[in-house]
Amino acid sequence: MEVTQKNIENIRKRYLRYLKLQRGMSPNTLDAYARDLDKLLNYLDGIGLHVLDVELSDLQHFAAGLHDIGIGPRSQCRILSGVRTFYKFLVLDGYIEQDPAELLESPVLGEHLPEFLTPAEVDQLKDSIDVSKPEGHRNRAIIEVLFSCGLRVSELVNLKLSDIYRDEQFVRVFGKGSKERLVPISSTALREIDNYWSWREELKIKPGEEDYLFLNRRGAHLTRTMILIMLKQQAEEAGIQKTISPHTLRHSFATALLEGGADLRVIQALLGHESIATTEIYTHISSQTLRQTILEHHPRNMRK
Known part of the structure:
Protein backbone atom coordinates (compact mmCIF):
# COMPACT_ATOMS: atom_id res chain seq x y z
CA MET A 1 0.00 0.00 0.00
CA GLU A 2 1.08 3.59 -0.50
CA VAL A 3 2.50 4.89 2.77
CA THR A 4 1.56 8.51 3.48
CA GLN A 5 1.97 10.65 6.59
CA LYS A 6 -1.71 10.04 7.34
CA ASN A 7 -1.14 6.29 7.18
CA ILE A 8 1.80 6.58 9.55
CA GLU A 9 -0.33 8.52 12.03
CA ASN A 10 -3.03 5.83 11.80
CA ILE A 11 -0.40 3.15 12.47
CA ARG A 12 0.81 5.12 15.49
CA LYS A 13 -2.74 5.37 16.88
CA ARG A 14 -3.41 1.65 16.34
CA TYR A 15 -0.12 0.79 18.06
CA LEU A 16 -0.88 2.92 21.12
CA ARG A 17 -4.40 1.47 21.27
CA TYR A 18 -2.82 -2.01 21.17
CA LEU A 19 -0.52 -1.14 24.08
CA LYS A 20 -3.41 0.21 26.11
CA LEU A 21 -5.99 -2.49 25.43
CA GLN A 22 -3.93 -5.60 24.75
CA ARG A 23 -0.88 -4.95 26.92
CA GLY A 24 -2.79 -3.11 29.66
CA MET A 25 -0.26 -0.30 29.98
CA SER A 26 -0.85 2.56 32.39
CA PRO A 27 -1.21 6.14 31.08
CA ASN A 28 2.31 7.04 32.27
CA THR A 29 3.88 4.02 30.55
CA LEU A 30 1.83 4.68 27.43
CA ASP A 31 3.10 8.28 27.29
CA ALA A 32 6.69 7.05 27.58
CA TYR A 33 6.23 4.56 24.72
CA ALA A 34 4.63 7.28 22.58
CA ARG A 35 7.53 9.68 23.17
CA ASP A 36 10.08 7.00 22.34
CA LEU A 37 8.21 6.02 19.16
CA ASP A 38 8.11 9.65 18.10
CA LYS A 39 11.91 9.77 18.33
CA LEU A 40 12.07 6.97 15.76
CA LEU A 41 9.39 8.47 13.51
CA ASN A 42 11.08 11.88 13.52
CA TYR A 43 14.41 10.27 12.66
CA LEU A 44 12.90 8.34 9.75
CA ASP A 45 11.09 11.43 8.51
CA GLY A 46 14.40 13.32 8.60
CA ILE A 47 16.12 10.81 6.34
CA GLY A 48 13.09 10.36 4.08
CA LEU A 49 12.43 6.74 5.01
CA HIS A 50 8.96 5.32 5.65
CA VAL A 51 8.40 3.29 8.77
CA LEU A 52 7.34 0.16 6.83
CA ASP A 53 10.46 0.21 4.64
CA VAL A 54 12.97 0.10 7.48
CA GLU A 55 15.81 -2.46 7.57
CA LEU A 56 18.02 -3.54 10.45
CA SER A 57 20.86 -1.26 9.32
CA ASP A 58 18.52 1.76 9.49
CA LEU A 59 17.60 0.93 13.09
CA GLN A 60 21.28 0.45 13.95
CA HIS A 61 22.01 3.94 12.63
CA PHE A 62 19.10 5.26 14.71
CA ALA A 63 20.53 3.53 17.79
CA ALA A 64 23.98 5.01 17.13
CA GLY A 65 22.38 8.45 16.82
CA LEU A 66 20.88 8.13 20.31
CA HIS A 67 24.39 7.79 21.68
CA ASP A 68 25.66 10.67 19.60
CA ILE A 69 23.10 13.13 20.99
CA GLY A 70 24.01 12.22 24.56
CA ILE A 71 21.21 9.85 25.58
CA GLY A 72 22.50 7.53 28.33
CA PRO A 73 22.77 3.73 27.98
CA ARG A 74 19.81 3.01 30.23
CA SER A 75 17.54 5.37 28.28
CA GLN A 76 18.86 3.92 25.02
CA CYS A 77 17.84 0.45 26.22
CA ARG A 78 14.33 1.67 27.02
CA ILE A 79 13.92 3.39 23.64
CA LEU A 80 15.21 0.40 21.67
CA SER A 81 12.99 -1.95 23.67
CA GLY A 82 10.04 0.19 22.53
CA VAL A 83 11.26 0.00 18.93
CA ARG A 84 11.34 -3.79 19.11
CA THR A 85 7.82 -3.83 20.58
CA PHE A 86 6.59 -1.53 17.80
CA TYR A 87 7.91 -3.72 15.00
CA LYS A 88 6.55 -6.85 16.63
CA PHE A 89 3.17 -5.11 16.54
CA LEU A 90 3.61 -4.28 12.83
CA VAL A 91 4.23 -7.96 12.09
CA LEU A 92 1.34 -9.05 14.31
CA ASP A 93 -1.05 -6.61 12.64
CA GLY A 94 0.01 -7.60 9.12
CA TYR A 95 1.74 -4.36 8.10
CA ILE A 96 5.04 -6.14 7.39
CA GLU A 97 6.16 -9.76 7.03
CA GLN A 98 9.71 -9.60 8.39
CA ASP A 99 10.69 -7.94 11.66
CA PRO A 100 13.72 -5.69 11.04
CA ALA A 101 14.20 -5.09 14.78
CA GLU A 102 14.51 -8.77 15.69
CA LEU A 103 18.32 -8.62 15.83
CA LEU A 104 18.55 -5.03 17.07
CA GLU A 105 20.88 -4.98 20.08
CA SER A 106 20.81 -2.66 23.06
CA PRO A 107 23.94 -1.27 24.77
CA VAL A 108 25.36 -3.45 27.54
CA LEU A 109 24.64 -2.02 30.97
CA GLY A 110 26.90 -2.45 33.92
CA GLU A 111 25.33 -3.97 37.01
CA HIS A 112 23.51 -1.29 38.97
CA LEU A 113 22.63 -2.08 42.56
CA PRO A 114 19.82 0.15 43.81
CA GLU A 115 20.24 2.05 47.07
CA PHE A 116 18.41 0.69 50.11
CA LEU A 117 17.97 1.49 53.78
CA THR A 118 18.38 -0.86 56.71
CA PRO A 119 15.43 -1.16 59.13
CA ALA A 120 17.42 0.97 61.59
CA GLU A 121 17.82 3.71 58.95
CA VAL A 122 14.08 3.59 58.20
CA ASP A 123 13.43 4.13 61.93
CA GLN A 124 15.97 6.96 61.88
CA LEU A 125 14.11 8.55 58.98
CA LYS A 126 10.75 8.27 60.75
CA ASP A 127 12.08 9.45 64.12
CA SER A 128 13.44 12.64 62.56
CA ILE A 129 9.90 13.77 61.69
CA ASP A 130 8.42 16.51 63.87
CA VAL A 131 4.97 15.12 64.70
CA SER A 132 3.90 18.48 66.14
CA LYS A 133 3.66 19.72 62.54
CA PRO A 134 0.34 19.12 60.75
CA GLU A 135 1.70 16.57 58.25
CA GLY A 136 4.03 14.85 60.73
CA HIS A 137 1.99 11.72 61.43
CA ARG A 138 0.96 11.51 57.77
CA ASN A 139 4.60 11.48 56.65
CA ARG A 140 5.48 8.80 59.21
CA ALA A 141 2.60 6.70 57.89
CA ILE A 142 3.76 7.19 54.28
CA ILE A 143 7.28 6.01 55.09
CA GLU A 144 6.03 3.01 57.06
CA VAL A 145 3.55 1.91 54.36
CA LEU A 146 6.22 2.19 51.66
CA PHE A 147 8.67 0.14 53.72
CA SER A 148 6.17 -2.38 55.13
CA CYS A 149 4.35 -3.08 51.85
CA GLY A 150 7.02 -2.40 49.18
CA LEU A 151 4.67 -0.25 47.10
CA ARG A 152 5.59 1.78 44.06
CA VAL A 153 5.01 5.49 44.66
CA SER A 154 2.25 5.48 42.01
CA GLU A 155 0.54 2.68 43.95
CA LEU A 156 0.86 4.61 47.21
CA VAL A 157 -0.67 7.86 45.94
CA ASN A 158 -3.62 5.90 44.53
CA LEU A 159 -4.16 3.78 47.64
CA LYS A 160 -7.78 3.99 48.75
CA LEU A 161 -9.41 3.52 52.14
CA SER A 162 -11.58 0.85 50.53
CA ASP A 163 -8.40 -1.06 49.56
CA ILE A 164 -7.36 -1.56 53.20
CA TYR A 165 -8.60 -4.74 54.90
CA ARG A 166 -7.71 -4.07 58.52
CA ASP A 167 -9.02 -7.31 60.03
CA GLU A 168 -7.12 -9.45 57.54
CA GLN A 169 -4.12 -7.02 57.51
CA PHE A 170 -3.95 -6.82 53.72
CA VAL A 171 -4.05 -3.99 51.22
CA ARG A 172 -5.30 -4.32 47.66
CA VAL A 173 -2.87 -2.75 45.21
CA PHE A 174 -3.33 -1.90 41.54
CA GLY A 175 0.08 -2.04 39.89
CA LYS A 176 1.38 -1.61 36.37
CA GLY A 177 -1.23 -2.35 33.72
CA SER A 178 -3.91 -2.16 36.46
CA LYS A 179 -2.86 -5.61 37.67
CA GLU A 180 -4.30 -6.31 41.11
CA ARG A 181 -2.42 -7.95 43.96
CA LEU A 182 -2.88 -8.36 47.72
CA VAL A 183 -0.01 -7.33 49.98
CA PRO A 184 0.17 -7.84 53.77
CA ILE A 185 0.33 -4.66 55.82
CA SER A 186 2.08 -4.66 59.18
CA SER A 187 0.48 -3.71 62.47
CA THR A 188 3.12 -0.95 62.71
CA ALA A 189 1.91 0.57 59.44
CA LEU A 190 -1.72 0.36 60.55
CA ARG A 191 -0.81 2.06 63.83
CA LYS A 232 14.56 13.96 50.28
CA GLN A 233 14.01 16.72 52.83
CA GLN A 234 13.45 14.19 55.62
CA ALA A 235 16.58 12.22 54.73
CA GLU A 236 18.60 15.42 54.99
CA GLU A 237 17.09 16.21 58.39
CA ALA A 238 17.76 12.64 59.54
CA GLY A 239 21.42 12.90 58.51
CA ILE A 240 21.14 10.00 56.05
CA GLN A 241 23.80 10.41 53.35
CA LYS A 242 22.25 8.00 50.85
CA THR A 243 20.26 9.24 47.87
CA ILE A 244 16.66 8.67 48.92
CA SER A 245 13.52 8.29 46.80
CA PRO A 246 10.23 6.42 47.25
CA HIS A 247 11.78 3.53 45.29
CA THR A 248 14.54 3.32 47.92
CA LEU A 249 11.96 2.15 50.45
CA ARG A 250 10.62 -0.42 47.97
CA HIS A 251 14.16 -1.74 47.54
CA SER A 252 14.57 -1.73 51.33
CA PHE A 253 11.40 -3.82 51.70
CA ALA A 254 12.63 -6.46 49.25
CA THR A 255 16.16 -6.56 50.66
CA ALA A 256 14.89 -6.96 54.22
CA LEU A 257 12.70 -9.88 53.14
CA LEU A 258 15.50 -11.62 51.27
CA GLU A 259 17.96 -11.22 54.11
CA GLY A 260 15.27 -12.54 56.46
CA GLY A 261 15.09 -15.75 54.40
CA ALA A 262 12.04 -15.09 52.18
CA ASP A 263 11.78 -17.02 48.91
CA LEU A 264 12.53 -14.98 45.78
CA ARG A 265 9.23 -16.05 44.19
CA VAL A 266 7.32 -14.70 47.18
CA ILE A 267 9.15 -11.38 46.91
CA GLN A 268 8.35 -11.30 43.18
CA ALA A 269 4.63 -11.71 43.93
CA LEU A 270 4.66 -9.06 46.68
CA LEU A 271 6.43 -6.54 44.44
CA GLY A 272 4.20 -7.28 41.46
CA HIS A 273 7.15 -8.05 39.17
CA GLU A 274 6.12 -9.72 35.94
CA SER A 275 9.51 -11.40 35.53
CA ILE A 276 11.64 -13.12 38.19
CA ALA A 277 14.68 -11.60 36.47
CA THR A 278 13.62 -8.17 37.75
CA THR A 279 13.50 -9.49 41.31
CA GLU A 280 16.89 -11.22 41.09
CA ILE A 281 18.68 -7.88 41.48
CA TYR A 282 18.07 -8.24 45.22
CA THR A 283 20.24 -11.36 45.37
CA HIS A 284 23.15 -9.14 44.34
CA ILE A 285 22.30 -6.61 47.06
CA SER A 286 22.17 -9.36 49.64
CA SER A 287 25.50 -10.80 48.49
CA GLN A 288 27.05 -7.35 48.70
CA THR A 289 25.76 -6.93 52.26
CA LEU A 290 27.08 -10.35 53.29
CA ARG A 291 30.49 -9.57 51.81
CA GLN A 292 30.68 -6.27 53.70
CA THR A 293 29.70 -8.03 56.93
CA ILE A 294 32.54 -10.52 56.49
CA LEU A 295 35.04 -7.77 55.71
CA GLU A 296 34.04 -5.83 58.82
CA HIS A 297 33.54 -8.60 61.36
CA HIS A 298 35.49 -11.76 60.42
CA PRO A 299 38.63 -12.11 62.56
CA ARG A 300 40.81 -12.75 59.51
CA ASN A 301 39.85 -9.31 58.17
CA MET A 302 40.05 -7.32 61.40
CA ARG A 303 43.24 -5.36 62.09
CA LYS A 304 44.83 -5.90 65.48
Missing part, protein backbone atom coordinates in the same frame (compact mmCIF):
# COMPACT_ATOMS: atom_id res chain seq x y z
CA GLU A 192 0.92 4.89 61.95
CA ILE A 193 -2.21 5.30 59.79
CA ASP A 194 -4.32 5.50 62.96
CA ASN A 195 -2.03 8.23 64.33
CA TYR A 196 -2.46 10.19 61.08
CA TRP A 197 -6.25 9.77 61.08
CA SER A 198 -7.16 12.56 63.49
CA TRP A 199 -5.43 15.16 61.27
CA ARG A 200 -7.06 13.71 58.15
CA GLU A 201 -10.53 13.96 59.68
CA GLU A 202 -10.09 17.72 60.18
CA LEU A 203 -9.43 18.33 56.47
CA LYS A 204 -11.98 19.77 54.09
CA ILE A 205 -11.76 16.99 51.53
CA LYS A 206 -12.36 17.79 47.86
CA PRO A 207 -15.32 16.04 46.18
CA GLY A 208 -14.17 12.78 44.62
CA GLU A 209 -11.08 12.54 46.85
CA GLU A 210 -12.81 11.10 49.91
CA ASP A 211 -11.57 7.53 49.40
CA TYR A 212 -7.87 8.36 48.95
CA LEU A 213 -5.80 7.47 52.00
CA PHE A 214 -3.06 10.11 51.86
CA LEU A 215 -4.16 13.72 51.39
CA ASN A 216 -2.51 17.14 51.38
CA ARG A 217 -3.63 20.18 53.38
CA ARG A 218 -6.12 21.11 50.66
CA GLY A 219 -7.88 17.77 50.89
CA ALA A 220 -6.60 16.35 47.59
CA HIS A 221 -4.60 13.15 47.16
CA LEU A 222 -0.83 13.49 47.00
CA THR A 223 1.32 13.42 43.87
CA ARG A 224 4.48 11.41 43.32
CA THR A 225 6.52 14.62 43.27
CA MET A 226 5.22 15.69 46.68
CA ILE A 227 6.32 12.40 48.22
CA LEU A 228 9.74 12.53 46.54
CA ILE A 229 10.36 16.05 47.88
CA MET A 230 9.21 15.08 51.37
CA LEU A 231 11.52 12.04 51.51
